[in-house]
Amino acid sequence: MPEVLLFAQAREVAGRTGIMVEGTTVASVIEELIERFGPEFSDVVAVSNVWVNGEPAESDSAVGVNDEVAILPPVSGGLE
Amino acid sequence: MIDWILYHWLVRNSFDPEALTPLVAADPDALTQPEGACPDAPTQPEGADPGALPDSLTAPVGRDWFGLSEAPLRLDDVNEFLVRPSCGANVVFTGTTRDHAGNRDGVDLLTYEAYESAALRRLAEVLAEARMRWSEVVALVAIHRVGDVPVGEAAVIVGASSPHREAAFSAAGFCIDAVKATVPIWKRERHSGGADWGLEGASLINAAAVSNPSPSPEIGSES
Numbered sequence A: 001m002p003e004v005l006l007f008a009q010a011r012e013v014a015g016r017t018g019i020m021v022e023g024t025t026v027a028s029v030i031e032e033l034i035e036r037f038g039p040e041f042s043d044v045v046a047v048s049n050v051w052v053n054g055e056p057a058e059s060d061s062a063v064g065v066n067d068e069v070a071i072l073p074p075v076s077g078g079l080e
Numbered sequence B: 001m002i003d004w005i006l007y008h009w010l011v012r013n014s015f016d017p018e019a020l021t022p023l024v025a026a027d028p029d030a031l032t033q034p035e036g037a038c039p040d041a042p043t044q045p046e047g048a049d050p051g052a053l054p055d056s057l058t059a060p061v062g063r064d065w066f067g068l069s070e071a072p073l074r075l076d077d078v079n080e081f082l083v084r085p086s087c088g089a090n091v092v093f094t095g096t097t098r099d100h101a102g103n104r105d106g107v108d109l110l111t112y113e114a115y116e117s118a119a120l121r122r123l124a125e126v127l128a129e130a131r132m133r134w135s136e137v138v139a140l141v142a143i144h145r146v147g148d149v150p151v152g153e154a155a156v157i158v159g160a161s162s163p164h165r166e167a168a169f170s171a172a173g174f175c176i177d178a179v180k181a182t183v184p185i186w187k188r189e190r191h192s193g194g195a196d197w198g199l200e201g202a203s204l205i206n207a208a209a210v211s212n213p214s215p216s217p218e219i220g221s222e223s
Helices: A008-014 A026-037 A039-046 B002-012 B017-025 B028-032 B075-082 B116-133 B165-182
Strands: A003-006 A018-020 A049-052 A068-072 B064-069 B089-096 B109-114 B139-145 B147-150 B154-162 B185-191 B194-197
Touching: A003 A008, A008 A026, A008 A039, A008 A068, A026 A039, A026 A049, A026 A068, B064 B116, B075 B089, B075 B139, B075 B154, B089 B165, B109 B139, B116 B139, B116 B165, B139 B165, B154 B165
Parallel strands: A003 A068, B064 B139
Antiparallel strands: A003 A018, A049 A068, B089 B154, B109 B147, B109 B185, B139 B154, B185 B194
């Protein structure tokens, strides 16, 4: 099962730093996460980047059992 | 690690005529030569002080130093790493944590969270991109704090050294822009009204997509 890493708001809304979920594409993994964590999580995902194995991925990107999917909310950058 | 040790050795032995040879031998043209002409550190590990390196910060690799650290970032270490006999210009930018954000006052603690493996790769890419754009640059630094950072401490330090200042200024300016735009690190601000993630979220891009810094940033610009 792919491992999903959750950061910042995604981690807070889900209440955990990571989770193993079913899914063979980015889209199906996301669907499973939204199912599990609800509409608030959906709102975060809507503005987040999704990476697979540390690189940007598209929603139709394939996800294998050993892949690492990361949900990356917008970075805060800072004003300094 | 080895190079880091060597730089400590260099600093400690800077009055040793052997160590000064590259400077003494340099003719006026030496400074106008590109990076290939810049000697790296001497090759003698005596006098090494590995304990000088914060535990959680990885050692410099050759002329690049990037990393994440839970321990305070030390400006002195950055300066030591950047200063090279061949370089007359050392530019360092320190981003310190601030007590307000936008109209939000009373920020007293910032917490930085990183996607560590990807952040380290992205930091390396930032330095590689800077090196490609400004080939005269010799040493480059991009280090970022993670975890809790009280107001007034360094959250990020970038720096560049080069024979002349133009490349060092440009490369350092690019590095801070690119660290902010490309590296998966999030900031949470604790303030009088609670705690929030940064006010102005942006999607991550890659280093090649980051523009060169403008020569004179607009006064009062918030970006």
